[in-house]
Amino acid sequence: MKFKLALALVIASANTAAIAGQAEDQQVKFRQSAYSFAAWNCSKIKNQVVEHPETFNKDQVIAAANSIAAVANSGLGALYGPGTDQATGWKKSRLKPEFFDKHDEVVKVATAFNKEANELQKVAATGDIGAIKTQFGKLGETCKSCHDSFRVKDADAK
Amino acid sequence: MKFKLALALVIASANTAAIAGQAEDQQVKFRQSAYSFAAWNCSKIKNQVVEHPETFNKDQVIAAANSIAAVANSGLGALYGPGTDQATGWKKSRLKPEFFDKHDEVVKVATAFNKEANELQKVAATGDIGAIKTQFGKLGETCKSCHDSFRVKDADAK
Numbered sequence: 001m002k003f004k005l006a007l008a009l010v011i012a013s014a015n016t017a018a019i020a021g022q023a024e025d026q027q028v029k030f031r032q033s034a035y036s037f038a039a040w041n042c043s044k045i046k047n048q049v050v051e052h053p054e055t056f057n058k059d060q061v062i063a064a065a066n067s068i069a070a071v072a073n074s075g076l077g078a079l080y081g082p083g084t085d086q087a088t089g090w091k092k093s094r095l096k097p098e099f100f101d102k103h104d105e106v107v108k109v110a111t112a113f114n115k116e117a118n119e120l121q122k123v124a125a126t127g128d129i130g131a132i133k134t135q136f137g138k139l140g141e142t143c144k145s146c147h148d149s150f151r152v153k154d155a156d157a158k
Numbered sequence: 159m160k161f162k163l164a165l166a167l168v169i170a171s172a173n174t175a176a177i178a179g180q181a182e183d184q185q186v187k188f189r190q191s192a193y194s195f196a197a198w199n200c201s202k203i204k205n206q207v208v209e210h211p212e213t214f215n216k217d218q219v220i221a222a223a224n225s226i227a228a229v230a231n232s233g234l235g236a237l238y239g240p241g242t243d244q245a246t247g248w249k250k251s252r253l254k255p256e257f258f259d260k261h262d263e264v265v266k267v268a269t270a271f272n273k274e275a276n277e278l279q280k281v282a283a284t285g286d287i288g289a290i291k292t293q294f295g296k297l298g299e300t301c302k303s304c305h306d307s308f309r310v311k312d313a314d315a316k
Binding site for chain 2: 029030032033034036037040041044060063064066067069070071073074075090091
């Protein structure tokens with residue numbers, strides 16, 4: 001009986017671990033999707049505003065800026081549950097474990113990202129290509145700041 | 159000389175194919191990310207409006223509806239280049255090859271998705287939970303309609 005009870009506990013524990021792992025993997029999959037969607041939209045703005053301003057299309061840049069702001073305002077914090085630094089979404093998470101120990105710095109970089117993304121949305125609506133370029137640069141700095149602090153560097157980083 | 163020329167042509171052709179493949183894989187990765195980001199936001203609305211209306215949070219539902227509308231308005235058509243039915247993003251594309259032969263039907267389902275997503279964004283802003291539920295149902299029908307016509311059914315479909 002003792003053996004059966006112990007076995008049952010081991011199985012129950014393994015099942016719980018498996019369920020927790022799935023939830024964490026799902027969070028990582030969603031956050032990788034959110035940032036990839038934002039990255040695609042950033043690439044469109046970079047292309048039309050920085051690299052090839054002769055192709056500038058106001059409506060497309062507004063749509064891209066709306067998308068980046070939507071990502072920033074979507075409540076990404078819910079996708080950073082404990083243990084998600086060890087989880088695998090579409091690919092293994094690059095989140096550094098210290099993310100969970102540096103609450104104040106996390107709030108700071110997240111707030112900066114939100115602020116600059118919302119400002120880019122406003123500036124894009126004006127259609128002023130110079131102002132959009134400047135604001136897009138400010139947004140990029142907040143991305144880099146978070147990556148430098150909380151993302152593991154790897155060979156295929158994009 | 160003839161052999162060298164033929165070899166050079168084969169290599170050039172292989173390189174072109176490899177580059178085209180990368181571009182198609184990138185398109186599929188971005189569109190899988192866009193739809194996954196939309197799916198996450200749909201799951202939040204489903205949870206707060208359909209399954210657990212006692213947890214309804216107006217600001218969160220507005221943010222989710224904004225995100226879905228941003229995806230719908232982001233110019234997803236640019237991610238459906240020729241050959242992307244055979245490409246692999248985060249995973250193999252489930253796009254049916256006939257997508258490329260049924261232009262009118264594609265325009266119809268894409269237009270319906272945009273219309274209902276934009277309407278959901280408007281309705282969400284009112285905070286009327288009953289109206290949001292109704293409109294969310296209409297949006298879901300456009301998702302299903304496109305999946306039925308243009309997405310391969312598979313065992314791990316989500």
